[in-house]
Amino acid sequence: MxxxxxxxxxxxxxxxxxxxxxxxxxxxxxxxxxxxxxxxxxxxxxxxxxxxxxxxxxxxxxxxxxxxxxxxxxxxxxxxxxxxxxxxxxxxxxxxxxxxxxxxxxxxxxxxxxxxxxxxxxxxxxxxxxxxxxxxxxxxxxxxxxxxxxxxxxxxxxxxxxxxLPAPDDPHGLGPEVIDLVGPLLLKRGHPLLRRHVETKLGQFRKALEELRQAKAPRSAEVRARYQRIADGLAEVLRCLPKS
Ligand SMILES: C[S@@+](CC[C@H](N)C(=O)[O-])C[C@H]1O[C@@H](n2cnc3c(N)ncnc32)[C@H](O)[C@@H]1O
Known part of the structure; x- marks a missing residue:
């Protein structure tokens, strides 16, 4: 370089x-x-x-x-x-x-x-x-x-x-877990790479959920529920974003 x-x-x-x-x-x-x-x-x-x-x-x-x-x-x-x-x-x-x-x-x-x-x-x-x-x-x-x-x-x-701290900007009711994952300012400003960013995160959570389903020693129902909640939130973000 x-x-x-x-x-x-x-x-x-x-x-x-x-x-x-x-x-x-x-x-x-x-x-x-x-x-x-x-x-x-x-x-x-x-x-x-x-x-x-x-x-x-x-x-x-x-x-x-x-x-x-x-x-x-x-x-x-x-x-x-x-x-x-x-x-x-x-x-x-x-x-x-x-x-x-x-x-x-x-x-x-x-x-x-x-x-x-x-x-x-x-x-x-x-x-x-x-x-x-x-x-x-x-x-x-x-x-x-x-x-x-x-x-x-x-x-x-x-x-x-x-x-x-100002009140969180969360018009879609996503909750802090999902907003912290995506990034509140990236979300608010509609960053040009936001769709790809959210798709990447959603892919990671779906893969983790699949691995949890197949695991011989399953993690707690609480962990699975949390991952599912986050994956649903990320899918909701994608639904609200304009198609690129
Ligand atoms: C992956 S490199 C990143 C280099 C550069 N910051 C970049 O982003 O291209 C991480 C560097 O941080 C150093 N590092 C790890 N822990 C550290 C710490 N607690 N304080 C200072 N440097 C640390 C490592 O030795 C390594 O050289």
């Missing part, structure tokens, strides 16, 4: 960084995102962190090759612990699971409360992150879907919230 030319998933994340922001990319791996942000002029400075030596070594080499060693710094350590409060405007956590993303956000409240914007791109369990945001004095400021090499990715932007 040519430095500065980001693949669609990372480019979608970069687009959500307000120009002029200092950014920390937690779990940076190759450091493509901080390098791209600095090369494009969107960020004056960026920090990339990782817990593992091999990605850190690759990131350090890439930063030198890209000629941004003065503006992109690499740090070793877990989650937000590599940062001091107020040091960055924006934190990106991309490519991790939803539960780990929430654990990282939870672990360092002093840093977390100083950040103006989180850009989160969990690979799985995005609904867990949406719930966590609502429960932890943040608000969903933006949501996006992006296709990269045939797969859809969900990108979530969260910002500090003052005051209580």
């Amino acid at each position: 040519a430095f500065g030319v980001l693949p669609p998933r990372l480019n979608c994340i970069a687009d959500k960084v307000p120009p002029g922001s200092v950014v920390a990319d937690i779990g940076t791996d190759h450091a493509y995102l901080p390098i791209g942000l600095v090369l494009s002029g969107r960020s004056p400075r960026a920090i990339g962190s990782d817990t593992k030596r091999a990605p850190l070594a690759a990131a350090a080499a890439n930063i030198v090759d890209a000629g941004v060693a003065g503006q992109v710094e690499i740090r070793e350590g877990t989650g937000l612990s590599v940062l001091t409060p107020g040091e960055v405007d924006v934190v990106v956590i991309a490519g991790l699971g939803g539960v780990l993303t929430c654990r990282i956000l939870e672990a360092d409240p002093a840093v977390r409360f100083s950040v103006e914007r989180f850009i989160l791109q969990p690979m799985i369990g995005v609904e867990v992150v949406r719930r966590w945001i609502d429960d932890n004095q943040l608000k969903l400021a933006d949501e996006d879907l992006v296709e990269d090499e045939g797969r859809l990715y969900e990108v979530i932007v969260a910002e500090p919230r003052t005051g209580s």
Whole structure:
């Protein structure tokens, strides 16, 4: 990959960084995102962190090759612990699971409360992150879907919230489980990739239900009922969407 030319998933994340922001990319791996942000002029400075030596070594080499060693710094350590409060405007956590993303956000409240914007791109369990945001004095400021090499990715932007949570926007009575799965802003704004996104989720729940039916040691009726309720809700979303 040519430095500065980001693949669609990372480019979608970069687009959500307000120009002029200092950014920390937690779990940076190759450091493509901080390098791209600095090369494009969107960020004056960026920090990339990782817990593992091999990605850190690759990131350090890439930063030198890209000629941004003065503006992109690499740090070793877990989650937000590599940062001091107020040091960055924006934190990106991309490519991790939803539960780990929430654990990282939870672990360092002093840093977390100083950040103006989180850009989160969990690979799985995005609904867990949406719930966590609502429960932890943040608000969903933006949501996006992006296709990269045939797969859809969900990108979530969260910002500090003052005051209580507004009433959920749920004109079809879908309930929080289904809305958290689909994404309230994706739903409200009718994202162009929404139908495919919902079809993918519905396919996953139908497959899980089928596996539960065939399982030798069946899970509880409660779990099956929950999956069925969600699948019905997702099917209802599809019925309400305009045909593409
Ligand atoms: C799948 S890669 C994602 C790389 C990049 N963020 C992206 O989206 O392309 C995940 C990276 O996160 C790192 N990682 C895992 N847990 C972490 C943690 N608690 N804190 C910082 N980095 C972590 C891994 O070592 C790995 O390099």
